[in-house]
Amino acid sequence: MFLASVSARKPTAAATALIGKTFTRRFMGSTTNLPHPKSLVVEQINPLAPPAEAKYKFTVNHNDPNEFYLSYPRGAYTGARTIGRTSVAELKQHIFRTSNSLRLMSYSKDEEQPEPDSVVQDLSVFRDEKQFEDRIVPMLRAGLQKYYAEVEEEDGKIHETKVSFLCGYKLDPPQVSLAAHFAPLKSPPSGRVAVDVQGSPRHHAAAKDSQWVRDRQALEKQKSPNANEVLLTDHDGNVYEGMASNFFAVINENGSPTLVTASLDCVLLGTIMKMVLRVCEERSIPVKWTFPSLKDASEGKWEGCFVSSTSRLVLPIETIQFNDERPNIQFPSVSETIETIRQDVQKELLKTAYKVL
Structure with a gap:
C-alpha cells in the first residue's frame, strides 16, 4: 500500500512550535483589490493513467482556494493544512x-437518470479510497516540493501551508480533473470573533461538493466586514453550521458543560470537528446531537459557542x-470549556501529522 511511507510520525519540537505560527499577510491601508499571496497549482494532466505514469503541470498564480475550486468543473474538494x-x-x-463525496455525487445530463x-x-479509481490515495499523495508531494523550492x-x-485538492468531472467532453493548490496558511484570530446569521442550510451537506463554493459566493459578498x-x-433559528465550518454551542446541563451541535445527517463532519x-x-464532556437554538442563546442559556475548521481550528x-431588527447576541466572558477544547485540539492536531515529504 502506497501510504505505508506516509504513516503517522511522532511530531518534532519544531512542528510543535509551528502550531499557531501561521502566515498573516499585512497591508498598509485598505486591502481592497490587493492580490492574494502567491500560490501554486499542480494538476495531473493524465489523471486516468497508473500512478507510476503520472505527469504534472504546475501553475503559479495569486488565486485563493475558493478561486482554485471554481476554476475546475464541479467536483469533490477538501482543504487541509501542513504540520511542520x-x-x-x-x-x-x-x-x-x-x-466518499465523489461516491455521493452523480454526473449525468439528466438528474433523474443514472450515470x-x-x-x-x-x-471508479477516485471513488475507491485506496486507489485515490495512490494518486493524490504523490501529487501532494510534488506540489509541496515545488511550492517550497520556487513559489x-x-x-x-x-x-505552514494551506493544502487544497479537488477531483472534478466534466461531461462534455468527458474529462476528469485532479488538482491541488498550495498557499500560505493564514493565522486564525488570536481572540474571539463575530459571525453573521444570514444563510440557509445546504441541500447536500454530506458531500464536499464544489457546487457549494459557487452557491455561497453571495453570502461571502454580503458578509459584514x-x-x-x-x-x-x-x-426556526436552528443553527446548522458555518459556510466553511462546523458550529458548537456550550450549555450547562445538570451542573456540567455540554456541547450542542447539529446531527451529522444535517451537516458535514469536518476534520477538526472529529478532533x-x-x-x-477523553474529557467526558457530553455531546448533544440537536440543533443549537438562537432563541436559547438570546435568553442567555449558552455559556459560549465556537466554529471549527482546518484554518480556524x-x-x-x-x-x-x-442583518434584521433582532439585537446582536453577545457573550461577555470567555468560556473555560471552549478554551480547554481549543488547547486540546492543538495537541490533537500534532498526533494526526502524516509525513508527505
Whole structure:
C-alpha cells in the first residue's frame, strides 16, 4: 500500500512550535483589490493513467482556494493544512472524505437518470479510497516540493501551508480533473470573533461538493466586514453550521458543560470537528446531537459557542450578528470549556501529522 511511507510520525519540537505560527499577510491601508499571496497549482494532466505514469503541470498564480475550486468543473474538494511543513494533518480523513463525496455525487445530463457507464468507469479509481490515495499523495508531494523550492515568498520566518485538492468531472467532453493548490496558511484570530446569521442550510451537506463554493459566493459578498464566518440557519433559528465550518454551542446541563451541535445527517463532519469530538470523549464532556437554538442563546442559556475548521481550528465567538431588527447576541466572558477544547485540539492536531515529504 502506497501510504505505508506516509504513516503517522511522532511530531518534532519544531512542528510543535509551528502550531499557531501561521502566515498573516499585512497591508498598509485598505486591502481592497490587493492580490492574494502567491500560490501554486499542480494538476495531473493524465489523471486516468497508473500512478507510476503520472505527469504534472504546475501553475503559479495569486488565486485563493475558493478561486482554485471554481476554476475546475464541479467536483469533490477538501482543504487541509501542513504540520511542520512536511506533514499534512488528518490526511487519511481528507482522502476518505473526498473519495466518499465523489461516491455521493452523480454526473449525468439528466438528474433523474443514472450515470453513463463511461462516467462510472472514469471515476471508479477516485471513488475507491485506496486507489485515490495512490494518486493524490504523490501529487501532494510534488506540489509541496515545488511550492517550497520556487513559489513560497520568504520573509525570514517559517510558515505552514494551506493544502487544497479537488477531483472534478466534466461531461462534455468527458474529462476528469485532479488538482491541488498550495498557499500560505493564514493565522486564525488570536481572540474571539463575530459571525453573521444570514444563510440557509445546504441541500447536500454530506458531500464536499464544489457546487457549494459557487452557491455561497453571495453570502461571502454580503458578509459584514468584521464577520469571520456566516452561520447557516433555518426559519426556526436552528443553527446548522458555518459556510466553511462546523458550529458548537456550550450549555450547562445538570451542573456540567455540554456541547450542542447539529446531527451529522444535517451537516458535514469536518476534520477538526472529529478532533473536537475525540477531545470531548477523553474529557467526558457530553455531546448533544440537536440543533443549537438562537432563541436559547438570546435568553442567555449558552455559556459560549465556537466554529471549527482546518484554518480556524477552534475559534470562539464573541458576537452573533443579525442583518434584521433582532439585537446582536453577545457573550461577555470567555468560556473555560471552549478554551480547554481549543488547547486540546492543538495537541490533537500534532498526533494526526502524516509525513508527505
